[in-house]
Amino acid sequence: MLQTFFNLDILKAAWPILLAGLGNTVLLSVVVVPLGLIGGLALAMLASVRKPWVRWPLMAWVDFFRAFPPLVLLIFLFAGLPFAGLELGGFACVCIAFFLNTGAYYGEILRAGIESVPSGQTEAARSTGLGRFQTMIYVVLPQAVRNVLPDLLSNTLEVVKLTSLGSVVAMPELLFQARQAQSLTYNPTPIVLAAIIYFIMLWPLVRLLSRLENRALARG
């Protein structure tokens, strides 16, 4: 059993391959998380314009991309667009798919955050002479983010986990590298090792989250 799933020789051989994959996973996350946050922020700020002709299309946009499995979006971009003469490459496809998908999730969270800030805050800020945009940036957003921090973190955890989808479009991230190593060595140890790396990397965040969430629900 140990020879099969935790073979030390194979572990040694696979280590550099997986390390390169880990580097790419981190890199991908560092690109994709801010991208989703920017998309989400734009959506949330637009949603604070309380006009029905802004609100409804926005809601439809968000629900549309929340209903779409991210892998379907990714495959559509990667395998579908080339037929229209648009070859984007794995990295660009992952970025666009994540921007659309995680942007919708972040947008929904930030919108809830903005709505949780009492309107008196906006009124007070506006009456001191701050512009609409300044009010949003300096007064509303800082409080909004604090109110929905657990949800933001939880979504970020999901985004980092989702980078493993990159393996489907041949991005050399952690899972892809592990599968390469596994098919080279005919041994599942690299996959086990990849799983351990994911776990060690994300466990602190999971611990923190479950504390925050328990507290939030208990407060009701």
Place this chain on the structure above:
Amino acid sequence: MSNWDRFVETFFNAKVMARYLPDIAYGMLVTIELAALVIVSGLVAGLALALLRSWGFRPLNLLIVFVVDLFRALPPLVIIVFIYFGLPAVDLSPSGFVSTWLSLTLVLMAFSEEIFWAGITSIAKGQWEAARSTGLTYGQTLMNVVLPQALRLTIPPLTNRTIAITKGTALGTVVAVSEILGMASSAVSNSYNPSPLTLGAIAYLILFFPMVVFGRWLETRMAWKR
């Protein structure tokens, strides 16, 4: 041919769509079957773990917390790949369908256990004490007093989480499950036209868009009650 015509011809080719509609419809059935199985087994397992945890046996609770953390931290695709490509090394060869079902069940179990547990702990201690003092047993208190109140709180987060994890059925395509995405992808390579993918995308929207809207409605409804 204008650009628009070419676009329609490429992504909304009626002939190709008609030809592969039965395939996509079959894929839809597989997706629904997989999703239903995952939802039932994942939620039941999650609730069972939360109930076990409320029993308060410390070594068992540490184990439960570890398992839950493990499946919250691992990407679902990694679990699927491990089960499908790793287990055959010890002469266990689960099919792609079983691998996907098992993986998503474990993930949903972990997330729902967290939510159920948060719901149970949010019920005030006085409720327990009052119920026990009227002569109800531990089990009766849990089932008739605590759970009904706890479950109400958990419904909105649970619905959204369940939808998000159920969407993971698309991952099955990586291990050759013939669900919507898998059927659509192979239709694309057979017909050399991406219209089946468009059709697949529509199929996903038909399945999941109502669920997402329902989740949103639940959230606002519950928020008013507070």
